[in-house]
Amino acid sequence: MASIAPTAAPAPATFTADWLRLREPADHAARDAAAAAMGALGLAALRGTDAPRPSTPAAEARRVVDLGCGTGASLRYLAPRLGGEQHWQVFDQDEALLRAWPAAMADWARHAGHRLEVAGATLRIEGQGFCATAERHRLDLAHELGNVPLGSTDLLCATALIDLVSAGWLAELIGRARQTGVTLSLALMVDGRIEWDPAGAGDAEVALAFARHQGRDKGFGPALGAQAPEVASTLLANAGYTVMSARSDWLLHGGPLQAALIEGTAAAAIEQDPATAPATEAWRRLRTAAVGQTRLRVGHVDLIAVLPPGC
Numbered sequence: 001m002a003s004i005a006p007t008a009a010p011a012p013a014t015f016t017a018d019w020l021r022l023r024e025p026a027d028h029a030a031r032d033a034a035a036a037a038m039g040a041l042g043l044a045a046l047r048g049t050d051a052p053r054p055s056t057p058a059a060e061a062r063r064v065v066d067l068g069c070g071t072g073a074s075l076r077y078l079a080p081r082l083g084g085e086q087h088w089q090v091f092d093q094d095e096a097l098l099r100a101w102p103a104a105m106a107d108w109a110r111h112a113g114h115r116l117e118v119a120g121a122t123l124r125i126e127g128q129g130f131c132a133t134a135e136r137h138r139l140d141l142a143h144e145l146g147n148v149p150l151g152s153t154d155l156l157c158a159t160a161l162i163d164l165v166s167a168g169w170l171a172e173l174i175g176r177a178r179q180t181g182v183t184l185s186l187a188l189m190v191d192g193r194i195e196w197d198p199a200g201a202g203d204a205e206v207a208l209a210f211a212r213h214q215g216r217d218k219g220f221g222p223a224l225g226a227q228a229p230e231v232a233s234t235l236l237a238n239a240g241y242t243v244m245s246a247r248s249d250w251l252l253h254g255g256p257l258q259a260a261l262i263e264g265t266a267a268a269a270i271e272q273d274p275a276t277a278p279a280t281e282a283w284r285r286l287r288t289a290a291v292g293q294t295r296l297r298v299g300h301v302d303l304i305a306v307l308p309p310g311c
């Protein structure tokens with residue numbers, strides 16, 4: 001859920017490394033649920049084959065591009081699952097997030113027992129069954145999409161990004177992807193489902209204002225917000241892609257992410273509709289007081305798109 005970030009600015013959207021760290025466990029659990037629903041076909045589509053490539057020289061590594069890479073959560077999720085040799089080219093406009101990669105990867109490597117080497121803009125992570133190099137690039141994707149080298153790419157990833165972009169920008173991305181035949185992984189797109197258990201006064205009103213805030217221009221034109229999964233599926237199918245999708249919901253039961261979501265949702269709702277500030281503040285106080293006793297489902301969708309053989 002990209003746009004709930006407590007520090008999100010109207011345009012362009014900004015995200016802190018702390019926010020991305022906070023959401024990463026929920027993101028990965030949600031992606032696991034979607035991957036389980038897609039089954040072996042989903043993983044085979046991501047790998048571009050039925051089995052991981054054996055360790056081969058770097059020249060034959062699987063080539064992955066990650067758009068809006070943040071601090072590298074997609075690599076941390078996908079690299080062990082893809083297996084084999086991988087070379088990632090990752091893009092973000094936010095210099096601070098790109099600089100946070102070595103620390104974020106070092107934490108991950110320490111906990112997972114991987115080996116990390118950092119040399120300038122390039123990182124190399126070696127773990128059980130995989131070896132990934134990553135090259136970081138600063139790029140404003142809203143205006144410089146043409147500078148993303150898709151020509152020799154096997155897999156194009158965008159995680160928690162597509163709900164920030166416009167339909168026109170997404171159509172351009174898919175058009176470029178189609179020309180090269182690259183497989184796409186569009187993960188963690190919000191779909192508008194926000195379900196509190198137990199439900200409470202003000203949930204629907206705050207959710208509505210928040211949804212309108214999500215539709216604001218984040219630098220790419222009017223943002224797709226909750227329409228992202230449907231628009232992406234339609235554009236991809238029209239371009240000849242076979243699309244697999246599954247729900248990747250956040251399932252929260254108290255904790256700091258839920259508390260931060262309450263703050264971020266209230267702030268966005270008030271920014272969108274200042275007249276509702278007293279009611280939204282009352283909602284925020286009630287939800288915060290009850291954070292340990294409530295469950296929250298935030299709806300997302302993961303999608304994998306592959307071109308049928310011969311296309």
Ligand SMILES: C[S@@+](CC[C@H](N)C(=O)[O-])C[C@H]1O[C@@H](n2cnc3c(N)ncnc32)[C@H](O)[C@@H]1O
Nearest residue numbers: 002068069070073092093094140141142159160
């Ligand atoms: C919600 S974060 C997701 C980050 C990462 N993919 C993850 O899953 O943790 C959205 C990312 O898109 C990046 N972003 C937003 N607008 C961008 C733009 N115009 N060009 C490049 N990156 C952009 C942000 O800096 C941020 O890293």
